[in-house]
Structures are given as C-alpha cells and as structure tokens.
Amino acid sequence: MTDTPLNDQELSRLREIDTPTICNALEIVSPERRARGFTVRHLHCAFPELPPIVGYARTARIRAATPPSAGNEDQTAARLAYYRYIDAGAGPTVMVIEDIDTTPGYGSWWGEVHSNVHQALGALGVVTSGSVRDLDMIAEGFQLISGSVGPSHAWVQLVDCGGEVNVHGMVTRSGDLVHADRHGAVIIPHEVARDVPAAAELCMRREKPILDACKSGDFSVALIEKALAEAGEIH
Numbered sequence: 001m002t003d004t005p006l007n008d009q010e011l012s013r014l015r016e017i018d019t020p021t022i023c024n025a026l027e028i029v030s031p032e033r034r035a036r037g038f039t040v041r042h043l044h045c046a047f048p049e050l051p052p053i054v055g056y057a058r059t060a061r062i063r064a065a066t067p068p069s070a071g072n073e074d075q076t077a078a079r080l081a082y083y084r085y086i087d088a089g090a091g092p093t094v095m096v097i098e099d100i101d102t103t104p105g106y107g108s109w110w111g112e113v114h115s116n117v118h119q120a121l122g123a124l125g126v127v128t129s130g131s132v133r134d135l136d137m138i139a140e141g142f143q144l145i146s147g148s149v150g151p152s153h154a155w156v157q158l159v160d161c162g163g164e165v166n167v168h169g170m171v172t173r174s175g176d177l178v179h180a181d182r183h184g185a186v187i188i189p190h191e192v193a194r195d196v197p198a199a200a201e202l203c204m205r206r207e208k209p210i211l212d213a214c215k216s217g218d219f220s221v222a223l224i225e226k227a228l229a230e231a232g233e234i235h
Helices: 008-015 019-029 072-087 112-120 190-214 221-232
Strands: 053-063 093-099 123-132 143-149 157-161 165-167 170-172 177-181 184-188
Touching: 008 053, 008 190, 019 177, 019 184, 019 190, 053 072, 053 123, 053 165, 072 157, 093 165, 093 177, 112 123, 123 165, 123 177, 170 184, 184 190, 190 221
Parallel strands: 053 093, 093 123, 123 143
Antiparallel strands: 053 157, 053 177, 165 170, 177 184
C-alpha cells in the first residue's frame, strides 16, 4: 500500500467505526503499534454525539501564559502562514495542537471564531492538550477534543506549525491520518489504512459469540468457554 490519500468513500468507511474499534483493528493489521500511536490520558469531548472525525493531521504548538515576544505584525504574519499550511495538502484535516505551557489550557486557541476559520479551511475538528471555550457558539459540526475547557484566551499565541507534536501521549507528524471520537484519538498508519475496515469487522465477528453468550439468559463458565473457542476459530 502507498501513502496515496484515501478517497471520500474510504474515509467514510472509517467514520462508521468508533476509535476503540479502530485500535482493536490496528492490533491485527499493525501489531507492532499495539501500545503506541494513541492518546493515553483523558480528553474532554465537547460534542460526543458527533460521529468520529477522520482526516490528515495539521500540527502546531501554542502557549498562552505569557505575552508574545514578537510584535503584532509578526504574529499576524505567523498566523497567516499557519492558515496557508492548513489549507495545503490532502484533506479533510484534523488539527492536532500541543499546548506547551507549564499549565496547559491556561488560554484557549479554540472558540467561535477559530472554529469557523478552521472549518472553512477544511478542518473537521481538533485534538489538543490545550483548552477550548465558546461551546455554544462553535461552528456546527466542528469537533473539539481537548485537555480542558476554560473561559479566556489569555495571551494565546502560535509557537510554530508543521512539526512533531505530542498530545496526551499521541506523537503526531504533519500528514498523519488521525481518527478521533469521544474516547480519544489514534493515528492510522497510511500503509494499513485501507485494511482497517475489514480488520474491524473481523474484531466484531470474533466478539459476537462472547456477547451472545453473555446475553443468552443461560450464562455459565462452560458457555463462555465454548464461545471463546468459537471466537478463536473465526478468521
């Protein structure tokens, strides 16, 4: 498999699967990644009713606790360069933003204005160690998965974009394929991305005999033993 971006139909199939099942599927198609490539601490999901977001990472680092050293003109130039970066390359996109303050979430990069700007640039949502705000005014359908929720943007400023970031243990590079929902986020390696839906379906078929046994109304250790054996024969 190549790194050719997935088409709309392939991305749509991944959106039908929740993030935990994606992780299960990756244990089959990319077993060496079983213990890495996903968030490992709680993230607040602002809109858990939304379907999973699946897109190509655009990365950046921010901070908010201290004023920027550059003048306003330099900050504007940096932000415009950041917007151009988001707009370039394969989409749809998912923003992956690391807050590098000693206390992440001191000020929010995300609110009414920025959610609308990013959505207009093709982003489906954000996974960030920082904070979010304006929850009642966020662009419709834009997902916020964040380290915290807070009231102020303080001195929030862009530090850089396009480099490697770490959001709650998920090390992400620009262009990585990210799958995220209310459980957290995981990176799907490009080389196995098209194999994931079939692997997810296999996982669910293997779980079915066990779940059926639990719901049978006549549960016993002997029944679960039989179900485990049956599941082990499903390939």
